[in-house]
Amino acid sequence: MQFKTLAFLSILSILFFTGCDSKNENKDRTEVKENKTNEKIITLKTTDNKNLNITIKDEKIIFKDYPNKIVLLNFFATWCAPCKAEVPNLVSLQNTFKNDFAVVSVLLEQNKKNEEVIEFMNKYNINYQVTNSADNFIISDALGGIKSIPTMFMIDKNSSVFQKYVGIVPFEMMEMDIKKLLVK
Numbered sequence: 001m002q003f004k005t006l007a008f009l010s011i012l013s014i015l016f017f018t019g020c021d022s023k024n025e026n027k028d029r030t031e032v033k034e035n036k037t038n039e040k041i042i043t044l045k046t047t048d049n050k051n052l053n054i055t056i057k058d059e060k061i062i063f064k065d066y067p068n069k070i071v072l073l074n075f076f077a078t079w080c081a082p083c084k085a086e087v088p089n090l091v092s093l094q095n096t097f098k099n100d101f102a103v104v105s106v107l108l109e110q111n112k113k114n115e116e117v118i119e120f121m122n123k124y125n126i127n128y129q130v131t132n133s134a135d136n137f138i139i140s141d142a143l144g145g146i147k148s149i150p151t152m153f154m155i156d157k158n159s160s161v162f163q164k165y166v167g168i169v170p171f172e173m174m175e176m177d178i179k180k181l182l183v184k
Helices: 002-017 081-096 114-123 136-142 171-183
Strands: 040-045 051-057 060-063 070-076 101-107 129-131 151-155 161-166
Touching: 040 136, 051 136, 060 070, 060 151, 070 081, 070 171, 081 101, 081 171, 101 136, 151 171, 161 171
Parallel strands: 070 101, 101 129
Antiparallel strands: 040 051, 051 060, 070 151, 151 161
């Protein structure tokens, strides 16, 4: 009996500390708009029908809608257990650092109805922006492709990637990174 319990806990911890496969197979995506300065301009649609404007240029991820804020760009799926497990941490970080910090979640699921995503957001009390459009896969590709979820990028106030997280991340680690960036 102890062996079964130990085996179960081992499998559970492996699933918990790793991510889910992102299942990124959408072939019918629109192309990234690229101008002469090698900027990639991406517009994502949020669940509340707002446009979120992102520019990728010279290894910077510029959120025009969040000037002078630290942004946590979170790639997730509603079916992913580790993604669900970290939602309370993201909600708490959003509440704690709301003046200097924003979470932006990018849904990596195809053909998910907005109503379903909003239902998910309500179930988990999500208080941050969630994008839901076919263009979500464009930003994934622009950042080198997201191989597993959750994957997050902590972006400082100067639009530089400070940290990349793959898999579930302890609240304390993200909190510590935000505090480092606030004094920077």
